[in-house]
Each structure stands twice: as C-alpha cells, then as structure tokens.
Amino acid sequence: MEWHQACGMVQNMLEVKNLHKKFGSNEVLKGIDFQIDKGEVVAVIGPSGSGKTTLLRCISFLERADQGTITFEGLHYDMQHITSKEIRKLRLGMGFVFQGFHLFRNMTALGNVMEGLVTARKVPKAAAKKTAWEMLRKVGMEDRAMYYPDQLSGGQQQRVAIARAIALNPQVILFDEPTSALDPELTGEVLDVMRTLAKEGTTMVVVTHEMRFAMEAASRVVFMEGGLVVEEASSAALFSDPKEERTRQFLRRTIADYDRG
Ligand SMILES: Nc1ncnc2c1ncn2[C@@H]1O[C@H](COP(=O)(O)OP(=O)(O)OP(=O)(O)O)[C@@H](O)[C@H]1O
Ligand SMILES: [Mg+2]
Incomplete structure (x- = not known):
C-alpha cells in the first residue's frame, strides 16, 4: 500500500509520474508527470511529434511505457510490472475517442x-x-x-x-484529436458535444489542436514539447500569460496559422 492510501489523503483520480517511453533509440517521453482530478477537463497541446498521442497510449496501455507509475481510482501500479489482469481492470474505467472513429x-x-x-x-x-x-x-x-x-x-x-x-x-475519457479528421464545418458539432460533456462534469483529457476549445472548455492546459511538459496552468493563465518562452512561441505560431486559415 502506498503511504497516501494509508493516511487517506485526497488524491488525483488519475496520475502518472516519471513516464518514460522510447521507440528504438528515439526517446519520445522523457519523464512526464501528469494528473487529472474528477470533473476536470485537461487539454494537452503541443507541436507535432511532441509525444501527446504516445502519452495517451501509455496511460491507456495501448503502448507499454518503459518506466513510470500510474495511480488510478486510488490504486497504484508500477507501469513496468503491472499484470495484464490489472491492465484490463484499469481500462474498464477509461473511455477512448480517437481521431479515426473505429466504428x-x-x-x-x-x-x-x-x-x-x-x-x-x-x-x-x-x-x-x-x-x-x-x-x-x-x-x-x-x-x-x-x-x-x-x-x-x-x-x-x-x-x-x-x-x-x-x-x-468511464471515470475518465481520453480524446486524441477527435476533430482533426473532420472538415471544419463538421468540427463544431463534435466540439459542441464535448463542451456539453465538460459542463456536466465529465472528466476528460483532450489532446487537441483546437485552441479555442482548449481556451473555453478546458479547466487546465498542459503544453508538451520534445517529450516533456514545458508548462501547465489554468487555461486562462496559459493563454493570457504564458511563463515559458517556448509556450509563447508555440502559441504565436498556432494563432498565426489560425489567422491564415
Ligand atoms: N509506434 C511507433 N513506433 C516508432 N515511433 C513512434 C511510434 N509512435 C510514435 N512514434 C514517434 O514518437 C514521436 C512522438 O509521436 P506522437 O504520435 O506521440 O506525437 P504527437 O505529439 O501525438 O504528434 P501529432 O500532433 O502529429 O499527432 C514521433 O517522433 C513519432 O515518430
Ligand atoms: Mg498525435
């Protein structure tokens, strides 16, 4: 048993710590800490190749992390030593909505x-x-x-x-760019559904390029680059007053793309 269980401390619904993942010699996740509370909507943003999809795939055990721990619904596991039975149980609490619809x-x-x-x-x-x-x-x-x-x-x-x-x-739903395969006129109807879920208190992790959605619907935003979390803050703080230069650069670029589009 972990000490925080023993003393009954309030904890995050889902928490991963020190998550590492390599593909061959390519280190894609370099020690990610990520957590989400019940009822939170966390948007994960960052440039292409920064490891966002890999993060979701490791959290949901579609991909096996090389190192790290996961705490979900009060149970704590080492990601290297978790059994397939434990993985099956853990996945029952997670919902998935990915880019392709897989119907x-x-x-x-x-x-x-x-x-x-x-x-x-x-x-x-x-x-x-x-x-x-x-x-x-x-x-x-x-x-x-x-x-x-x-x-x-x-x-x-x-x-x-x-x-x-x-x-x-599910306790939490993981979305990986749910609108990126859609024409712009169809994106809105999907985002509207997600906004409704957010308002109802559904716990959601949303990897997205939709900055407006992140700004309006997410309670917290995590900016990733190069396999690391560069900055995380409330959505209002991250967009109005980013602390890191790399975050500022990313937001400038993305917003310039918007204006061109
Ligand atoms: N199955 C795999 N085998 C080998 N390399 C992989 C695999 N999946 C991802 N990668 C590599 O890991 C890195 C991160 O990829 P990932 O898909 O997590 O990025 P991303 O942030 O989701 O990017 P995007 O915004 O384009 O979706 C990339 O360099 C990618 O080539
Ligand atoms: Mg991706």
Missing part, C-alpha cells in the same frame, strides 16, 4: 453503442438498447440511430463514437 461498419449507430455494453459489460440487451438510445440522444444522433457508419458524415460518426464511450460510464 463497426456492419452495425448501425445503435448497434455500435450497444456492443461494448453487451459484450464487455454483460448488460442485458434490452437495458443496453435503452442506454444506447439515451446516449445517442445526448450527442444529437437519435434520428440516425439505425444508420450504418457509411451513411453518416465524419462528424456524425465521431458523435456516435463519443456516445459509445460515454455509454460505458
């Missing part, structure tokens, strides 16, 4: 949202269907419930993917 092509929107409930969570079909309808309503996709993915726009497919994630009622 089953041979199932309707409703079927896609029901699938995890029925197979992974063993929820009876009737109850799963009821939950799936509720979740589709929540993301504004009720009228498309019987459509197949190929009959839906990218934004609609991503909203189904979000419905599928929230249906499983």
Whole structure:
C-alpha cells in the first residue's frame, strides 16, 4: 500500500509520474508527470511529434511505457510490472475517442453503442438498447440511430463514437484529436458535444489542436514539447500569460496559422 492510501489523503483520480517511453533509440517521453482530478477537463497541446498521442497510449496501455507509475481510482501500479489482469481492470474505467472513429461498419449507430455494453459489460440487451438510445440522444444522433457508419458524415460518426464511450460510464475519457479528421464545418458539432460533456462534469483529457476549445472548455492546459511538459496552468493563465518562452512561441505560431486559415 502506498503511504497516501494509508493516511487517506485526497488524491488525483488519475496520475502518472516519471513516464518514460522510447521507440528504438528515439526517446519520445522523457519523464512526464501528469494528473487529472474528477470533473476536470485537461487539454494537452503541443507541436507535432511532441509525444501527446504516445502519452495517451501509455496511460491507456495501448503502448507499454518503459518506466513510470500510474495511480488510478486510488490504486497504484508500477507501469513496468503491472499484470495484464490489472491492465484490463484499469481500462474498464477509461473511455477512448480517437481521431479515426473505429466504428463497426456492419452495425448501425445503435448497434455500435450497444456492443461494448453487451459484450464487455454483460448488460442485458434490452437495458443496453435503452442506454444506447439515451446516449445517442445526448450527442444529437437519435434520428440516425439505425444508420450504418457509411451513411453518416465524419462528424456524425465521431458523435456516435463519443456516445459509445460515454455509454460505458468511464471515470475518465481520453480524446486524441477527435476533430482533426473532420472538415471544419463538421468540427463544431463534435466540439459542441464535448463542451456539453465538460459542463456536466465529465472528466476528460483532450489532446487537441483546437485552441479555442482548449481556451473555453478546458479547466487546465498542459503544453508538451520534445517529450516533456514545458508548462501547465489554468487555461486562462496559459493563454493570457504564458511563463515559458517556448509556450509563447508555440502559441504565436498556432494563432498565426489560425489567422491564415
Ligand atoms: N509506434 C511507433 N513506433 C516508432 N515511433 C513512434 C511510434 N509512435 C510514435 N512514434 C514517434 O514518437 C514521436 C512522438 O509521436 P506522437 O504520435 O506521440 O506525437 P504527437 O505529439 O501525438 O504528434 P501529432 O500532433 O502529429 O499527432 C514521433 O517522433 C513519432 O515518430
Ligand atoms: Mg498525435
């Protein structure tokens, strides 16, 4: 048992410490500390190749970290020695929404949202269907419930993917650039759904290039570069008064890109 469990201290819902990851000789994460509290929305920003996706993949054990610890829902693990049984248990508390929507092509929107409930969570079909309808309503996709993915726009497919994630009622949802595969006019509808979830107190980690979303919907922003956290602060502080020169440069560049686009 860890000392903070022993003395009953309040702790973050999810915390990783000293996370290291190499691909061959390429050191992609160089000792990342990251934490999120219940109800927080944390945006992770940073240039391409800075390790943002790798961070999410290590947190969710899609990728095995070389070193580091993870604390989730009060349980503490060494990432090198965690067992596959422990990984399975830990992943039950996490939801994932990635850039590609990964919906089953041979199932309707409703079927896609029901699938995890029925197979992974063993929820009876009737109850799963009821939950799936509720979740589709929540993301504004009720009228498309019987459509197949190929009959839906990218934004609609991503909203189904979000419905599928929230249906499983995870403690935290990890988003990796959920709008980057979408045309600009479809980005807004997905961000609107995420803003609603944020307002409802859903705990979310969002890797994003959408600076406006980070500014408006995130409570805290983490700026990564070169496999390190360069700066983290409340969203208001990071955007209005960044402390690090590298953060200032990144924000200047990104905002200039916006103005050109
Ligand atoms: N499976 C892999 N095998 C080898 N190298 C990898 C692998 N995944 C990522 N990398 C390398 O790790 C580095 C960080 O990649 P990562 O995808 O985490 O960056 P990112 O911050 O998400 O970038 P982007 O904003 O472009 O999505 C890159 O140099 C990339 O080439
Ligand atoms: Mg990425």
